[in-house]
Amino acid sequence: MNEQSNALSVDGPVFRPEDGGYDEERTGYQLLSPHRAAVIVGATSAEDVRAAVAYAAGNGLKVAVQASGHGLAGALEGGVLITTGRMSGVRVDPAARTAWIEAGAKWEQVVAAAAPHGLAPPAGSAPSVGAVSYTLGGGVGLLARRHGFAADHVRRFEIVTADGRLREVTAESDPDLFWALRGGGGNFGAVTGVEIGLFPVESVYAGVLHFDVGQVPDVLDGWRRWTATVPEETTSGVAMLVYPHLPMIPEPLRGRHVAQIQIFHLGTPEDGERLVEPLRALGPLMRDSLRERPLAEAGEAFEEPVRPHAYRSDNRLVTGLSPAALAGLVKAAGPSAPVMCVVGLRHLGGALARPPADPGPVGHRDAAYLVSVLSPVEPGEERTARDLHREALAPFEDAALGRSLNFAFGPLDEDQVRTAYAPGDYRRLTELKARYDGGVLFHANHAIPPR
Numbered sequence: 001m002n003e004q005s006n007a008l009s010v011d012g013p014v015f016r017p018e019d020g021g022y023d024e025e026r027t028g029y030q031l032l033s034p035h036r037a038a039v040i041v042g043a044t045s046a047e048d049v050r051a052a053v054a055y056a057a058g059n060g061l062k063v064a065v066q067a068s069g070h071g072l073a074g075a076l077e078g079g080v081l082i083t084t085g086r087m088s089g090v091r092v093d094p095a096a097r098t099a100w101i102e103a104g105a106k107w108e109q110v111v112a113a114a115a116p117h118g119l120a121p122p123a124g125s126a127p128s129v130g131a132v133s134y135t136l137g138g139g140v141g142l143l144a145r146r147h148g149f150a151a152d153h154v155r156r157f158e159i160v161t162a163d164g165r166l167r168e169v170t171a172e173s174d175p176d177l178f179w180a181l182r183g184g185g186g187n188f189g190a191v192t193g194v195e196i197g198l199f200p201v202e203s204v205y206a207g208v209l210h211f212d213v214g215q216v217p218d219v220l221d222g223w224r225r226w227t228a229t230v231p232e233e234t235t236s237g238v239a240m241l242v243y244p245h246l247p248m249i250p251e252p253l254r255g256r257h258v259a260q261i262q263i264f265h266l267g268t269p270e271d272g273e274r275l276v277e278p279l280r281a282l283g284p285l286m287r288d289s290l291r292e293r294p295l296a297e298a299g300e301a302f303e304e305p306v307r308p309h310a311y312r313s314d315n316r317l318v319t320g321l322s323p324a325a326l327a328g329l330v331k332a333a334g335p336s337a338p339v340m341c342v343v344g345l346r347h348l349g350g351a352l353a354r355p356p357a358d359p360g361p362v363g364h365r366d367a368a369y370l371v372s373v374l375s376p377v378e379p380g381e382e383r384t385a386r387d388l389h390r391e392a393l394a395p396f397e398d399a400a401l402g403r404s405l406n407f408a409f410g411p412l413d414e415d416q417v418r419t420a421y422a423p424g425d426y427r428r429l430t431e432l433k434a435r436y437d438g439g440v441l442f443h444a445n446h447a448i449p450p451r
């Protein structure tokens with residue numbers, strides 16, 4: 001069919017490559033290889049999303065959906081890009097302890113809407129990440145060890161499927177699609193909103209301990225030993241990097257190899273202080289931001305980077321961390337690495353390891369830790385970064401169960417995507433892809449092919 005027989009009629013703005021604003025609209029947090037769509041629809045409503053999907057399907061065009069652009073998994077060439085940033089509404093029902101989250105809302109907006117009610121969402125460590133996309137990939141957040149994956153708390157989705165229908169999807173209405181959306185990513189349609197559970201939270205003790213790796217070489221192993229002692233109320237991670245010599249980096253950090261232990265504890269400051277004593281005793285601290293935090297500010301506790309940049313990463317979900325593997329990681333990703341490398345470790349387990357009565361396809365729930373390596377890259381450095389990530393992750397392969405797709409930034413091939421799921425779940429996902437999007441209208445995801 002030609003464009004004329006399927007005209008595009010939406011309330012939101014429409015951008016084509018020659019239009020002013022096209023580049024701003026397609027560019028999100030990830031700056032490497034942005035989408036090069038023939039048409040961008042800046043959706044303002046579920047109806048806009050429906051019209052954009054129907055327009056693409058009617059004209060034989062592919063579709064990609066972008067919220068804040070943290071998780072760009074490959075660029076759409078031509079086709080229709082639906083940007084959801086204008087759909088950022090959040091409606092909290094304090095009595096039901098739920099939030100209705102529109103497709104483009106960031107976690108910071110959900111946290112801000114829930115906090116006045118003493119409630120917290122299953123938000124991630126970076127406030128500017130899109131809540132819906134994060135949840136479609138499972139979602140391992142600040143409350144993860146206490147409350148599990150974000151996807152486990154979804155009550156209802158609203159989605160436009162490849163047939164152009166706007167559907168409400170619950171466990172009762174469409175059990176298969178409801179299952180697939182809780183971990184299968186953006187492969188099954190354009191989600192326009194999600195209803196998700198919230199948790200009562202009384203007190204948060206959170207922040208970051210900064211260590212100079214040169215002075216405390218076994219800081220990662222010290223954290224690993226400490227994680228074996230903490231309750232489920234404590235979720236923590238480590239970010240380790242060599243800070244570049246750049247003017248925007250605070251002077252004391254420039255050029256230093258730093259391990260930042262990130263802690264989010266659901267409890268009183270007294271509890272928290274006691275809990276972190278063994279960490280503070282690991283060695284001299286460069287900085288200590290641990291303190292009681294108001295719920296509304298809790299999302300900033302992990303001090304994630306906020307400036308858009310170009311990056312690639314890979315990761316492994318592992319059953320354990322050996323001291324030797326951690327020592328290898330410190331070396332491979334340290335000052336002699338050919339490109340800058342940000343190591344990320346997350347302590348999993350707790351509620352993450354206990355599937356709900358009706359789980360989705362989120363894989364490897366029995367993983368004890370996530371190990372990720374990320375590099376800011378300039379065009380042309382991708383291969384160097386890939387080789388470095390492979391080398392840095394090699395010591396963990398013996399303990400590896402697979403990958404987390406949420407923490408894999410950049411394109412993955414079919415075999416790599418498959419590693420995120422149990423074999424039976426992957427098969428079911430491919431069958432449901434065939435049922436709901438057999439023509440692969442929805443592109444630029446960590447792709448699950450139709451079978």
Ligand SMILES: Cc1cc2nc3c(=O)[nH]c(=O)nc-3n(C[C@H](O)[C@H](O)[C@H](O)COP(=O)(O)OP(=O)(O)OC[C@H]3O[C@@H](n4cnc5c(N)ncnc54)[C@H](O)[C@@H]3O)c2cc1C
Pocket residue numbers: 028065066067068069070071072073084103123124125126128129130131132133134135136137138139140141142185186187189190191192304305406407444445446
């Ligand atoms: C700094 C940083 C911190 C992070 N922290 C965490 C964390 O703590 N826990 C965690 O689990 N993950 C984390 N992530 C990963 C993040 O959850 C995923 O990358 C997520 O997909 C990003 O969503 P987005 O909306 O920000 O990105 P986008 O790039 O806008 O979206 C990512 C993908 O989701 C799909 N998608 C987006 N919107 C829709 C929609 N409405 N319908 C269907 N599909 C859609 C598309 O495939 C899209 O390519 C982090 C990422 C970064 C960069």
